[in-house]
Amino acid sequence: MMKKKSFLAGITGLGLIFALILTGCSSDGGDGGGGGGGGGQSLLGTWANDQDFANLNSVVIFTNVDHTGPGIVGGTKLAYYAQNLTGNIDYTIEGTTYKIPVQGVNGSPFTATLDLSANKFSLAGFVAVTTENPTGKLDFTRAAGTSYEGTSNLSGVWVSDLDSPNKVIILIGAALGRKVWSATGANVAAPNYRLTEDAGITYVIWNAGAPAAYTRTTVGNTENLNIPPPGGGAALNFKPLYATAKF
DSSP, rough: OOOHHHHHHHHHHHHHHHHHHHHTTTOOSSOOOTTOOOOOOOOEEEESSOSOGGOOOOEEEEEEEOOOTTTTTOOOEEEEEEESOOOEEEOOEEETTEEEEOTTTTTTTTTEEEETTTTTTEEEEOOOOOOTTTTTTEEEEEEEBBBOSOOOOOEEEEOOTSTTTTTTEEEESOOOOOSSEEEGGGGOOEEEEEEEEETTTEEETTTOOOOOOEEEETTTEEEEEEETTTTOOEEEEEEEEESSBBB
């Protein structure tokens, strides 16, 4: 009889342990590391305020590159943002020389010196000439987490030193031939971001700031992303330009 009671007590104890495990495993649904910024969601890709390239003004590119460091929450990713883009101009090729038109060049395109093994190019005369930099050269590297398409070695998203006063993003679209856009200074950002969700409302957190609500909707065959930009202010409406982080 005692053995039977001990057996029943053991079964009851196991049942209680399993019940505690099940009730203790609920998910908050907010800080997951999912693809493209946590929250079990993904905005991975290149989004533009207008799919009419002739009127392209702002672009936000969400990458899946982890942004890590002391105190940074898991699932934080790297993004790029460029507004007030100027360009929609072809670059030209003269032999092996690339001429890249960008903002403020007094009508004369820059010559790009390529280093394809390092995935970068340099523009001479872009910044003030100094003893340390007698040619005024500015180096550009392909943006981390972005790719390119087509046969052009220059197509893609290129960034200069984003910590300098001369920070620049140059976008070169392979799908459109050799179209070039650029943005500089305060019109450029390389923020980190994280996506969260609470009670069915989706939020983006730029640079570990306050959560800001965003919406992603599809009407017919048109997808829209209504999201506040990294610097704050009213939300902007974007459409997907590419499904991956490229240009």
